[in-house]
Structures are given as structure tokens and as C-alpha cells.
Amino acid sequence: MKPAPFAYVRPASLEDAIAALDEHGEDSRILAGGQSLMATLNMRLSAPEILVDIGRVPDLAGIEETDAGLRIGAMTRHAEVEASDLVASRAPLIASAMPHIAHPAVRNCGTFGGSIALADPAAELPACAVALGARMTIAGKGGTRTVDADAFFRGLYETALEPGEVLTAVEVPGIGAGWKSGFMELARRHGDYAMIGLAAHVEVQDGRFGQGRLVFFGVGERPVCAVRSAALLDGESWSDALGDRIADALKEELDPSEDLNADAPMRRHLAGVLARRVLAPLAA
């Protein structure tokens, strides 16, 4: 479990980082918290020639309120997001997801942007980003661009990031009046990647649901927004019958993968259980 030989640079500015990435192209890799990347290197699942450590790039870390909502810098450590009052009040969905990400030691090093850029299909934050309609700020040789979460997560560990680009921040829009969120996941052990999870962000007025997003993770190649099932909520108040309809609709709508912990029927079943457990209290 020793990595193949690699070179290492730690640029002091975003420009230098982008230049280093550009110079080495596909053979380079960004190193953020290293909590996922180092394991893949040690297991020789990947062998980039050079690591570009963005840990010293100024202004990449930190959480701030903006006109549009909240800006979470890519290098912000999970632990800081978890402890942030701003996140708790402005993006409670993210706050409730944080304790489920790995373990405290991993959260001390792992970064918000790293989780988004890695795009693990069972990860919490990509699902939260999709549920909240977050926008990714991306810097590259050609300048800066933003990509909506929906378009950002393309497939298994695949994102809209092009080689040479750095995710610099995630913008989380402000929460509209009457919108509520709920989060739940199932993992065999606390801190493991989820067997299945749900990040829900829905409008609730006077006990009735309106628009909303039910974003599942651990059920496909990327966060899965269950649009048809969520549409059943519109105009309804909570009832067991509604829960059953949504559970049935999810069985139709989701096409989950299987792994050692759960086959597809199990994931379909659990999706309904999570939907009931997350949604019922939101309508109360």
C-alpha cells in the first residue's frame, strides 16, 4: 500500500495552481484534504504524475453570507462546516448531513469541495447540493464559470470539471419562505458511506406540501432527484396513504444499483421508508 512515485507542488496562488494543472494535463491531480485521494494512491487505483496541493491557495477556505445566500469555499474542512452557525441557520440541510460524513478525524482534514469534486455516488454533500439547487464556482485557464448542481454531477465520479479546472466554491441559494429540509441515511456503521440516503428540500404551507426535491444518494451513479415521486406531494398534506403512494412511486422511479450490502429491491424498499420518515415530520 505504497503509492507509485509522484511529484508534488504546493502553489501559493490560484493562478499558479491552474498553471501547474495546465502544464501536466491529465497526469496531474488536485490534492485537497487527501482523505479520498491518498487512499486511492496507496491502493494504486490511480497513479498521477504530480499532485497539486491547493491547501495553501488563499481564499479557498471559509464560509460567508452573500447576496444570493451562502458561499462555502472549496477548501473549507468538513469540521468547520459542521460547526458553522451560518450553515446551521442558512443551510440546515447541509448542517444535518455533516455528522454523517465519515468520522471526526476524517472531517478535520476532508474538504467540502473535495466531496463535491469527488462526486461519490453515496456521498451526502452532492445530494444536498442538488436538493438545494447549489451552484459550483469553477476556475480554469480560461477564467471562472458557474455550473448548476444538476448539471455538475454527470455520472460515476464524473463531474463537469474539466482537466485543469479547480472548484473554488459552492454557492448555496437562500432558502425561500416556507421551505423545509430533511435528511436521513442508512449505513451499516456510523460514518460509512450510505447504503441509501435522502436529502429532501420541500415547500410546506399550512401543513400542505408544495414544490420540492427528493434527492437520493447511494441509489445510482450520481445523486438521483426523484421528480415524479416528489410531484405527488404537491398540494397534499401528510397521510400514511400519501406515504404509501410515494413509496410505490419510488419503486417505479428509482433504478438502484446493488452492492455487498443491499440489492436493488432492498434499496427500492428503503427509499420508501426514508421518504416516509423524512417527510412526515416536515408536514407537522
Add this chain to the structure above:
Amino acid sequence: MTDLIADRWLLDRPNSYIGRSVPRPNAPRLAEGRGAFVDDIETGGRTGHAAFVRSPHAHARIGSIDAEAARAAPGVIAVVTGRELAEIHDPWVGVLSHLQGLKSAPQYALPLETATWQGEAVVAVVAESRARAEDAVELVKIDWEVLPAVTDAETALDPATTVIHESLGDNLAWRRNADFGDIEAAYAEADHIVEETYVFARHTGVCVEPRAILADWNPGEGQLTVWHNNQCPHMVQNILATHFRLDEHRVRVIARDVGGSFGIKVHTYADELATVGLSLLLKRPVKFVADRLESFLSDIHARDQRVQGKVAVKDDGTILAFEIDALSGIGPYSMYPRTSGIESNQIVNLTGGPYAFDHYRAQATVVFQNKNMMCQYRAVGHPVKCAVTEGLVDAAARATGMDPAEIRRRNLRADDSYPCKSAQGLPFENLSHQESLAKLLDAMDYDALKAERDALRTEGVYRGIGLASFIEVTNPSAMFYGVGGARISAQDGATMRLDARGNVFVATGATEQGQGMEAVISQVAATAVGVPPERLKIVTGDTEHTPYGGGTWASRAAGIGGEAVAQAGRALRQQILRAAAVMLQEEAENLDIRGGVVVERASGAERIGLDEVGRVCYYRPDTLPDGFQSELVATRHYVPRQYPFAFTNGAQASYLEVDVETGFISLLDHWCIEDCGTVINPQLVDEQIRGGIVQGLGGALWEQCVYDSDGQMLNANMADYLVPMAAELPDMRCGHVVSPTFESDLGAKGVGEAGTCGAPAAVMNALNDALAPFAARLTDMPFTPQKVLRALGKI
């Protein structure tokens, strides 16, 4: 010479350290980062680091090996194949004569013709660093001829199945049949015969410190020095000498600190012998430290049993008979020197153990397969025999409409029935099943817990209570391995010496694995001599400096190694008292040693310090009378002889909740009442029990080496192989009953495996109790959410 020391001289000592939770003497050393683990050992810049090309196939013939690119890679010292290594060592065969009919094939440090499991080391690369060696491993090309893999134990003996070792004729490693009493008569008499099949997945012991070995062959001295994190240095010394054709005194094995072993580090691993061979070939130190990935593929696995069980019971709850038929796949070889038949043998020997019944029949079938090798891991066979027995006892309770506690009370051996023999003929010396169960039910407040469970059930909350009584084999005599021809020492030795300042040096054959053996040894030594523990220096794990001993396995180190220390300490005390008596012109009978000072036995008045005794004996012997020669060093050995094993016993209970929508199980509480005889160190005993329970819970709920039908292990990493973690674990409450063994003065039995033995059974019974309102039963470990949901018919 008269014996200066009375009966119960040890346990009734003034200032006794036995029964106290003294701190571990080695804790500060470890906390300071001054542990001496294998990877900490410096042998200078000439050390070569080994990495292995491991077979990607479960079964494949090794064709041509192209190592040219690897040999030319930067930093590479050598690339060595099995044929080259075979020149300098003799293969081994893992059989024991008392497991009649057990067969296995010769195994080499690296295989010559065929790789027989995925992960088997095939070619060795030695380089200036492990990273360089791994780089070069990727460059070795082997022409594999893939052969059909034998993976399913159920079909391993079918005529159509490939035979792994043609020389053996078939894939049957061993079969044992046992028949005691008259089972057919018992079935005829029974009101109910209940059958159930239990499955125990393959799992493994995950040590914090992986296997590691550093071998240094010094051709100038003709001396092989091996730092090796194993449990039994003397056994390893013998094995290395035998198979590398060396004299035993030319082999020194050092195992100072070991980061957990659990039975994983008590075997002959081919890659470790290959490392020794590489040092001999290259005439330089060679180190191999297994990484996590190769640990999962090469550390022994355990359990992997399918057991059909049967119990015969009368309407009044009297259990008449047990019957089992067990099948196990052990991998491609029987492990050397302990063999891979012992787990099945234990299951045959111990099923039904806590209960008074007379009729028993068993069959155990052990087959070869193309998966990693299986052998002894903590509580060998015990979690299996316990879960089968306790599952069947619960089944008998259901059949007779009896409460699980009540049927146990009726059938557990009476506490006043000892000594007696089990249905299988194994002698029990002194056990306490009834008292242990009573204490357990009291500790958990059984009736209140049942009421709570029943009340919650009406609210749709499904909780279950599970009980499990057990016996555990500890302090094994030579009947375990020695009788079968294995050079595994059942006896242990201790040497104790008074130095010139009155401090005591203790060298013991027992070894430290992180379990706190040094603390236990220090308590016994301090008590036996009469000095405070800080005046002791303990030396373990070095064949050159410790008396011959068995080391740590089968819960023996405290009971056997500790007794040797007690006897050596007793002898040393007598030597000191004789010298002091001469100096004081006093009768030795009137003296004692307390707190490091020779005192008057009756009054406790101080007479002379041990430092003074040491000074006079070593520097001023001229002041002592002519004809008196002081001897201030004593060695004693001990082995149990009356009983083949010191059986211990106990009872565990689990309380858990099942989420019937998700299939998730939450462990709410766990209790263990255990009887290990004399409790030398209450804290360490409880730590053993809790640690053992955790490994038992692992097998019950999480741990499994998952293989596909091609023999590929699918979860050989720490992310996918689920070791139990603190957040999922319940509180574990321990209590004790003390029924000492009368064979030793110390009276201590072992405790290392009790937790692992009973925990899976308790959890299984609790799970099925929780599911009682549904037509769902689970007997196939680990109990995963998916299995629970399937049993409930939800998916």
C-alpha cells in the same frame, strides 16, 4: 529442604497484588512511543524490504515468470521465485496425528507449480524500500493458466469438482464422527426433536499491527535473528530451524511488542518463511510488513461453518440429546503446525457443553477449497458450538413452551456435580453454570426487561432478549497439540533473579500481545516474592533470554505462564530467606518478605532490606559462614497434568431492537457473567471479556470475508470489511463468579475467549426473540439488514 511456605501461600499473602487492577508496567513505554514493534527495529541501511506478487486467481498454474523488468527497476535487490527458495528449505504439512485421517499437501514458502488462492504470495521482490518493491511487483509478468476454482464447501466433494491436490486424491481434508450414549434411544424417548441449520461466515481477526517479520541471517556467526510479531517465539524458533535446516540454538526469535494477535499470529505463514529464506539467500536483513490489503487475503480466516443441529427434549424441558453435522471449507492447505481441523474438532467436542445430557452424535467434514486458508482465531470453534447449542436450547424452549431462562436452569449442570465429565467424555473440574445464570438474570433484571419488551411490542417496537450459557477451553495441557506430534509447548517457564540492589528480574515464556500480560506477570511475581511491582523488570518474547514456553494462545498465558512465575517467585523467596536467615542468625521459618523487606513473620517488624541481602551475597560473601553459598536465581516450569483443559464457564445476554422497516439491528445492552477462577487483575479480565464480546458481535452482525464464485474476495479492505466500531456497540457489563482450578496454586483459568464465545449466540437468540411476533427466524450469520428484511418478507 523444608518448605518454608504454607498452603494458599499465594492468594493469602499480605500485600497481595492479586485481585487488584494495577497499571500495566508497559503502558508508559507505549505511550512514550518507545514500543518495540517489528517495524520499529533498525538494522541499518542494508535492510531489504520484501513485497510479493500475489496470485490474482483463486486457482491457476504458474507458467513462465518474466522478472527481467522488475530486476532492472530502481532500487531492486532481488526477485526470487518459489523454485529458488525451495533449494534452501523443506516444505511443511499441517497435520496432527491425533486428528486421525487429517491430510494436507506439502506447502512451500512460495508455491512451485500452482497458486491455490487469490492473494497467495508467488514471487518475492526485495528492494531498498517497500515502495520500490511494490513498484517492481507491478513489472513481474506471470503466464497464468487459470484452473477451475473450488469455492463452495457444499460441492467440494462432488465427483465433478476439480481436485485441488491431485496427490491427495480428493478434496476431503478430514472427517470426524463421534457417537456417545444411545442417540436413537434418546430420540425414541423424546417428546420433541427440533432441527435447525446454522451458518457462520468466514471472518478474520483484524489486528492493529499487521503481520511483520524482520529476518537477519548473519553468515559470519551462523546465526539467524528474527524479529517477528508472533505469539509463540519458541514455536517459531523450532519451525524456522527445522525447515531451514539450522540448529535451534542458531535461531533467535524476538517478539517484544505485538499489536494484537487474536490467534492470527500463531501460524506458519508462507510469506513470512519466504522472508526468512530471502535473508538466508541474500545474506542481509529482509523485512516484510503485511499491508491491510494483503492482510485480508493472507491472514488466516476462521469459522466458515454450516452446522445442522438437532436437539431432543421431553415435555418437561429435559434435554436428552444433541446431534450435529458440520461442514467447513478451510482453504487449500491445512495450516501448519496447528492444523485447520481444530475448529471443527472443538465444535464436535464442545457442543452441548454446559448441559447435563448423555446422548450425542456428531459428524464434522472439513474440505479443501480455493480460498484463503482458515485456522485458529480467538475462541476456536466456540462461537459456533455455543450458537448451535444455545440456538437449539431456545428451539427446545419454544417446542416445550418454556421460558428460555427456565429451560436453562433445568438443564445446566448443577454446581455441586463436579468433578464430572461431559457427554463427550471431557472432564470438568469446577464450574458454576447455575450461579452464573442466576447472577446474569439478576444483573439484567430479567423479568423487568421481559415486561419492557412486551409493553413495547404493543407499540410496534420490536426488542429481543437472548441468553447464552457457555464453556470455554483454557489452560490446555499437552493433550491439545503436543500429543499429536506438534512441537508446541504446553508448559511454560519463568526465571526470577534478585539483583544486587534488591530488585527482581523476571523472564517469562508468556508473551505480551497488548493484552496486559506484563501486568499480570508483575502482579504474580510481586506477590510471590513480596516486593512492590516497581521493583520488577519483566522480560518477555525472546528465545535467547526467556525460559522455554508456549507463549500466548488458547487463554493460557496467565493460568500457565502465571503459575510458573508464582512457583519461581516462591522458590526465589525461599532462597532470599535462607540467605537473610544466615545474615540475621535467625530461623528462616520466622522470616517473610513484605514490601521488599525481610520482616519477622509474626510481628511484621523489619529485619533487613533486600538491597542489603543482595549487597552482602554479591559483594561480601566473605562475611557469610563457610559452606553457605547463596543462590538468588530460580527457574520453574509448569504444565497442567490432571486435566487436559481448565474449562471455564459463564453466561451472556443481549438486549437489542430490530427496526422492522429497515432491517437494522441496534444493540442496546450486553451482559457477561464469567468464571475464570482467580481474577488476577479485574480490569484486564473485564477488558478481555469486552474485547472478546466485540469480536463475537463482529461475527454476528458485520464481519464477513465475502467471496464470489470464482474465489475472489470482494471486500478485502477496511472500507468494505466491516469491523465493529464503537458507535454501534452496546455497554458491556461484566460480572464474575470465582471457581478456581485446584491444579495450580494461582487458581487462575483463562479468560481471553469467553466474550467471543458467547456473544454471537446471545445476539442470535435476542434477534429471534425480537422477531418472534413475525414468521421470521435467522440463523445465518452475519445478520445483515438485508437478511432481516428478507426474513420479514419485506423484500
